[in-house]
Amino acid sequence: MKKLTVSNSLNIAAEIGGVLSISILLPFIFHVFGISGSVFLPIYTAVLLGTFLFNNSRMFLAAFFAPILNNLITGMPAAKSFPMMQILLVELVVLVFVSKIVKKLNTKLSFQIILSVVFARLASIAAVLIYSKVKLTWWVNHLYIGIPGVILNILIVYLVLKGKREIERR
Template identity: 30%
Template sequence: MKKKSVRELILSGLSIAIGLLLPMIFHAFGLGSAFLPMHIPVLIAGFAVSLPFAVIVGVLTPLLSALLTGMPPLFPVLPFMIFELAAYGAVASLLYRKFRLNVYISLIASMIAGRIVSGMAVWVLAALFGAKLPGPAAFVAGSITGSIPGIVIQIVFIPALVIILDRNRLLRKEGLSGES
């Protein structure tokens, strides 16, 4: 296995582990839904690992959490969280690592893309599986207004951490041609 793959595998595993632990800590104090603790390590993984690894972190983190802790509930929350978090990781990795966009632009775009994808997943769950969920627009609006503290934490904390990691050469961006 290449050195890059081992590094990404380790970072992905660490991100998943943090994504399992942070929600348990926040939920112990009744702060889980408002502060979006699972989103933080998935977004950071998007900045730290390549696209395939970032998507895997976005998929496995809520899936393992649901299976090991019961959070999020298997239905209807888990399916749309998987798509939302996979989109977060994918867009952050693609924009920041591949296309070398600014950390803030990459973060905001990934947060918007994740919400749009979760809204689409909610529509599919309601239309095809009869899930009792609000319409996609109402769902996205509610998920934004109900999690403003978490969104603020993401916008303040994640770019600062990414900038620190980048300055210390702990992040490796890919070039437009795909080299790392």
């Protein structure tokens, strides 16, 4: 285990803070321009990227707090009558958990990213089943509406990580 120093603490804070900042800024920009977060899943982008760039244990914090801070700062995702915040919280934490597992597999990066996102999206069924006011048909629609965001996030994160690897090889 690495010894915790001031330098390490600052790196940890920068990683978590950076991911949280982007997780708040991207959805805010989408909402300002009237672009649906439910379709493009901008809250996913930074957390997904962070799970493949940084220590996953740190990204659990970012995944947990991203929907909560978004809700406190912007009111989105909604938390009360429509439990979007809770559903995103479950999805993002599962995203980090699954990515931690798949990164240990000797598989292609694209497969790791796809598995992480797909399992995260499917995990929200648990939140829906617990929250009895939400119908299963809503959940199916929620998954369907977010398909463009799933594809976009997979592509963005894959291209960024591939670009990073190419730069590191030089």
